Amino acid sequence: MSASSRRDLPPIVDYAVIPLLNLAVAFLISGLVVLAIGENPFEAVAIMIRGALGYPEGVGFTLYYATDFVFTGLAVAVAFHAGLFNIGAEGQATLGGLGVALVCLSFDGAPWWLVFPFALAASMAFGAAWAFVPAWAQARRGSHIVITTIMFNYLAATLMVWVLVEMMSEPGTMSPESRTFAEATRLPFLREFLTPWGIDLGQSPLNPMVFVAGLAAVFVWLVVWRTRLGFEIRTVGKNPTAAVYAGIDPAHVVIVAMLISGALSGLLAVNEVMGTQHRLLLEFVAGAGFVGIAVALMGRSHPFGVVLASLLFGILYQGGAELAFDKPKISRDMIVVIQALVILFAGALEHMFRPALVKLFDRRRIRAEGGA
Amino acid sequence: MDPTTFLDLAAPVLGSGLRLAVPLLFACLAGLWSERSGVVDIGLEGKMLAAAFAAGAAAATWHSPWAGLLAGIAASVFLALVHGFASITQRGNQIVSGTAINFLAAGLTVLLGQVWYGQGGRTPQLGASERFLALDFDFGVSRLLGGHGIGAVWSEALAGHNILVYAAIAAVPLTWWILWRTRFGLRLRAVGDNPQAVDTAGVSVASLRYRAVIVCGVLTGFAGTYLSVAQSAGFVRDMTAGKGFIALAALVFAKWKPFNALAACLLFGLLDAVSIRLQGTPIPGIGRVPVQVFQALPYLLTVVLLAGFIGRSIPPKASGVPYTKDR
Numbered sequence: 001m002s003a004s005s006r007r008d009l010p011p012i013v014d015y016a017v018i019p020l021l022n023l024a025v026a027f028l029i030s031g032l033v034v035l036a037i038g039e040n041p042f043e044a045v046a047i048m049i050r051g052a053l054g055y056p057e058g059v060g061f062t063l064y065y066a067t068d069f070v071f072t073g074l075a076v077a078v079a080f081h082a083g084l085f086n087i088g089a090e091g092q093a094t095l096g097g098l099g100v101a102l103v104c105l106s107f108d109g110a111p112w113w114l115v116f117p118f119a120l121a122a123s124m125a126f127g128a129a130w131a132f133v134p135a136w137a138q139a140r141r142g143s144h145i146v147i148t149t150i151m152f153n154y155l156a157a158t159l160m161v162w163v164l165v166e167m168m169s170e171p172g173t174m175s176p177e178s179r180t181f182a183e184a185t186r187l188p189f190l191r192e193f194l195t196p197w198g199i200d201l202g203q204s205p206l207n208p209m210v211f212v213a214g215l216a217a218v219f220v221w222l223v224v225w226r227t228r229l230g231f232e233i234r235t236v237g238k239n240p241t242a243a244v245y246a247g248i249d250p251a252h253v254v255i256v257a258m259l260i261s262g263a264l265s266g267l268l269a270v271n272e273v274m275g276t277q278h279r280l281l282l283e284f285v286a287g288a289g290f291v292g293i294a295v296a297l298m299g300r301s302h303p304f305g306v307v308l309a310s311l312l313f314g315i316l317y318q319g320g321a322e323l324a325f326d327k328p329k330i331s332r333d334m335i336v337v338i339q340a341l342v343i344l345f346a347g348a349l350e351h352m353f354r355p356a357l358v359k360l361f362d363r364r365r366i367r368a369e370g371g372a
Numbered sequence: 373m374d375p376t377t378f379l380d381l382a383a384p385v386l387g388s389g390l391r392l393a394v395p396l397l398f399a400c401l402a403g404l405w406s407e408r409s410g411v412v413d414i415g416l417e418g419k420m421l422a423a424a425f426a427a428g429a430a431a432a433t434w435h436s437p438w439a440g441l442l443a444g445i446a447a448s449v450f451l452a453l454v455h456g457f458a459s460i461t462q463r464g465n466q467i468v469s470g471t472a473i474n475f476l477a478a479g480l481t482v483l484l485g486q487v488w489y490g491q492g493g494r495t496p497q498l499g500a501s502e503r504f505l506a507l508d509f510d511f512g513v514s515r516l517l518g519g520h521g522i523g524a525v526w527s528e529a530l531a532g533h534n535i536l537v538y539a540a541i542a543a544v545p546l547t548w549w550i551l552w553r554t555r556f557g558l559r560l561r562a563v564g565d566n567p568q569a570v571d572t573a574g575v576s577v578a579s580l581r582y583r584a585v586i587v588c589g590v591l592t593g594f595a596g597t598y599l600s601v602a603q604s605a606g607f608v609r610d611m612t613a614g615k616g617f618i619a620l621a622a623l624v625f626a627k628w629k630p631f632n633a634l635a636a637c638l639l640f641g642l643l644d645a646v647s648i649r650l651q652g653t654p655i656p657g658i659g660r661v662p663v664q665v666f667q668a669l670p671y672l673l674t675v676v677l678l679a680g681f682i683g684r685s686i687p688p689k690a691s692g693v694p695y696t697k698d699r
Contacts, residue, residue, distance in 0.1 A: 033480075037487050085467050087414075133675070143678030144687070146414065146467050147624055150617050151671040158671075162664040293471055331486050333493075336479030340472050348458040348469035 008358045019300065019346060021353050026341040033337060037329055044323055044330060051322025052315040058322070060191065060204025064276070066307075066314030067206075068268050070213040072292025073310050074220045075264035077301040081224055082257035083237035088134060088149030089265040090289025091156030092127040096266025098163065099126030100273040101178050101280035105168075109182040112274075116187070119274050120212070120267065127266020128259040130156060135258030139251035145258075157283070164282055178280040187275040207275035209267070213310075216264060217303040223260070224303075233257050265289060287336075294339050297347040313339070376521040385645050386529035391603065393641025394540045395420065395612075398595035399619035400626065400633045401547050402588040408551060408628060409584030410564035411459050412692040415451065415470035416592055417616025418477035423448040423596025425481035428495035428607030429488065431600075437504045440601040445593030451477065452589025453582075460581045463694030474616075482609050493609040495600070504534040504602040536598045541634070543591065548630040560584055564688035567695040577695045595619075621674035628688060640670045 031041035052062045072089040079086035099122035107115045134148035164176040187208060191201035224230040235243045236253045243250050272284045291313055298312070299305025320335040345352075399416045406413040426447035431440030451473050458469035482493035489495060510531060517523030551557035563570045563580045571577050595615075600607040622640055626632035647666030654660045 033483075037483070085465075087467070087471070137675065137679040141679040143675075143680070147620065148675055148678060150414070151621060151675050154614060154617065154671045155668055155675075158664045158668045162662055166662060290471070290475070293468075297468065329487055331483060333479045333482040333486070336475050337483060338479075340475030340479055343468060343475060344454075344458065344472035348464035348466075348472055349462050350464065352462055 009354075009361055013357060013361070015300070018350070018353060018357065019298070022345040022350060023298065023342065026338070026345040029341050030334070030338045034330060034334070039327055039330055044327065047323050047326050048315065048319025050319075051326075052319035055202075056194075056199050057202025057204050058318055060201035060206040061318040061321075062311070062314040063210050064204055064206045064271070064314075065317040066310040067210045067213045067271050068288040069291050069295050069310035069313050070217060070307055071264050071268040071271070072289050073295030073299060073306040074216055074292075074303060075261040076292045076296035077299065077303070077306055078220060078224065078233070078257055078264065079261040080296055080301045081230075081237045082233045082254055083240070084138070084254060084258065084261075085146050086131070086149055086258065086261050087146055087293070088131065088152050088289070089261070089292045090285050090287070091149070091153035092130045092262040092265035093268040093285045093289050094153075094156040094160055095130040096123035096127040096269035097273045097280055097284055098160070098269075099123050099266065100269045101168070104181045104185055104274055105178060108185055111184050112187055115185050115274075116208075119270050123266040123269045124263035125266070127264070127269070128262040131258045131262025131265070132255070135255045135262075138258075139254040153289075160282060164280065168280060176282050180279045181274070185274075186278045187270070189275075205276040207271065209271035209275050212267065212270070214307075216267065217307050220260075220264070221303040229253075229256065265292070291339060294343045294346075297350075298342055379521045380524045383524040383528035385649050386525065386642070387533075388648070389638065389642035389645035390529065391533065391537060391641075392644045393637045394537050395595045395598050395603075395615050396619045396622055396640055397540045397634060397637040398543065398591050398598065399616055400622045400637050401543055401630065402591035402595065403620055403623045404547065404626075404628055404630060404633060405551075405560075405584050405591065406588040407623065407691045408564045408688055409560050409581045410567060410688060410690040410693065410695070411456070411581055411585055411588075412466045412687075413455065413470055413585075413588060414467055414617075414620060415455055415473035416588075416595075416619055417612050417614065418470075418474035419448040419451045419589060419592035420596040420599070420616050421474075421481055421610070421612045422451055422477040423593045424600040424611050425477075425485060425495065425596075425607045427593075427597035428498070428600035429485075431498055431502045432496040432606070435499075435502050437502060437597075437601050440502070441594070441597045444597035444601075445590050448593040448596060449586055449589035452585045452592070456582050456585040459694065460578050460585070463696065466692055466694075478610065481607070485607065485609070493607075495607040498601065498605040502601070503605055504536055504598075506532045506534050507538075508532070534602045536594060536602050539594065540598075543594075544630050544634045551630070561688070564690055567690050571695070571697065581695075592616075618670050621670050624674050624687075625677055627686070643669050 034041040034044050052058050072093065075089045075092070076086055100119045103119045103122045104115060107118065130152060134145050134152055137143040137148050138145040161176060164178065168178040169176055170179050189201070190206045190208070190210070191204060194201055224233060232243070232248045232253045235246060235248055236250045240250045243253070268285065268288055273280055277284055295306055295309040295313055298309035299307070316335050316338060320332050323330050323334070324332045399420055403413055403416050423444035427440035427444030430443030431437050433439070455469050455473055458464040459466040485491070485493040485495060513531070514523055514527045517526055519527070551561060559570060559575055560580050560583070563577050567577045570580070596612070599611050604611075618640055619637070622633060622636040625636040643666050647663045650661065650666070651663055
């Protein structure tokens with residue numbers, strides 16, 4: 001944690017060796033869990049990689065999952081830079097879905113490219129709005145953002161049930177979901193463009209949002225490292241007191257950072273609601289908001305790291321589905337366990353190996369100096 | 373409506389509110405112990421879930437609710453120690469560690485349940501002798517009071533719960549007495565407000581915090597066991613359904629004080645019972661109120677309270693801050 005120990009290690013160790021070591025331990029323990037269940041972990045890994053990357057349809061699914069995780073991962077990462085723990089990406093994405101569904105249902109039947117910009121805007125606006133209240137309460141009233149965003153996740157879930165049951169569900173049906181959007185209004189699947197080129201994406205719901213996710217990563221990098229706002233966000237995150245002396249208003253920065261974070265979470269909904277499900281479903285976010293926490297921790301809150309970590313989690317999700325199919329004993333809950341271990345070792349225990357490594361490098365340095 | 377009819381109507385709701393409040397109360401007191409010592413715990417949900425699973429499995433294996441309770445406590449104390457190791461020894465981020473524990477429990481319970489029992493993550497249905505059942509004590513009070521009015525309140529709301537319900541209520545004054553009337557309690561609270569001072573006095577900050585975290589694990593163990601071995605007859609997937617987070621809300625609501633925690637949990641339990649009771653039935657004068665309004669109230673109240681609109685809820689000063697000697 002402290003600045004003095006940070007200098008003791010070469011950057012490569014800090015930014016590559018330690019994260020990889022933490023990840024390796026998380027996967028090692030996951031392997032032990034698989035072993036305890038009575039399956040071969042190496043075989044499991046082989047099935048997962050084949051299922052996620054071995055054929056075009058698998059790759060399509062992997063990228064589709066990764067798209068969701070890039071949005072929520074970036075959302076959590078931006079908040080991290082401002083020193084905030086946004087545990088509410090799940091709820092913000094849920095509200096984003098409401099925005100997307102309202103747009104798609106109002107313009108039902110209109111061509112998708114016309115509706116698309118409005119859907120993007122609505123998803124971001126609704127997600128940001130849901131992040132605003134916790135942000136405001138943290139910045140101006142001093143309430144803890146972790147608790148408030150947790151509460152807002154539950155409020156979002158309750159609101160969603162109410163909206164879907166009382167307002168949006170088709171008359172005569174009991175299922176809490178909106179009506180399906182017209183074909184023309186849905187985002188096209190990439191498989192429709194790639195089949196003529198001989199690439200068969202099968203049933204994978206990969207859609208143009210994968211490119212938006214890439215753009216979002218670039219955007220976050222630009223904002224955080226290349227703008228005045230980004231400088232302010234990082235300053236407030238590192239040291240709010242120093243920020244005040246530098247003429248920065250931390251309350252203002254906290255609110256803006258959370259609005260960006262909420263907007264990014266909201267974008268997930270375009271991928272899911274307009275691009276995949278084509279209707280508003282209960283719990284369509286399906287935990288992606290929480291995967292965002294793992295992804296941001298693993299990617300060390302850097303957009304490039306977030307993209308890499310999202311791809312890894314995309315592989316885990318798609319490969320895990322295949323694995324559960326091949327080996328029913330290893331159900332998809334194994335992914336949740338792996339996710340937990342990644343959060344534990346790459347997050348809460350991230351400095352566990354640091355003292356040992358510092359000692360190792362000190363000894364080498366002393367030996368080198370002694371030899372000179 | 374005359375008072376007797378009202379009490380007749382209210383008594384079952386009060387009783388069910390109390391039963392719904394019990395897991396919240398155990399978890400809320402667990403959070404109180406942990407956070408009073410300076411360790412923020414958003415992993416209450418996960419520990420409760422792990423305990424519920426372990427208790428369900430052990431009660432089915434050894435045909436005894438007490439075996440279930442022991443296993444439940446063991447499972448949740450283990451997770452509490454993981455959280456303690458991460459946040460006390462490794463000085464890691466406590467929110468991150470709590471999140472990890474929630475996921476670990478959510479994943480492992482269903483994974484193991486599926487491998488062991490093959491029923492979609494359930495544990496086997498428990499028989500009557502394997503559960504904590506309603507205690508049969510009355511002391512002749514209901515004959516004295518009759519079946520209506522006060523009598524209904526006695527028999528439906530106060531008497532005839534299982535032993536864990538009374539244990540939860542007893543845990544409230546016990547927690548208060550230990551934390552506010554013993555030297556150990558004073559030190560434990562001090563370590564959550566000003567660890568430097570405790571350290572300077574020659575008392576180990578880490579050891580106090582570890583003890584608090586273990587008590588937290590024991591209490592979440594009771595909470596989880598209550599769910600799978602007393603309230604229901606076995607564990608089902610995602611059995612806690614956010615109760616750990618409602619308990620966290622109740623803790624904020626209670627301003628980190630035991631008797632307030634009792635009141636807050638009873639309030640939230642009662643809201644839950646009322647929402648179940650009112651499902652589909654209109655309230656006279658208001659009309660039909662969506663169930664979601666009652667479900668949302670605990671969260672809304674907590675947000676409003678935290679924002680300082682009704683009183684001020686201030687956590688222990690050092691909670692969430694890892695302790696480092698050199699500063």
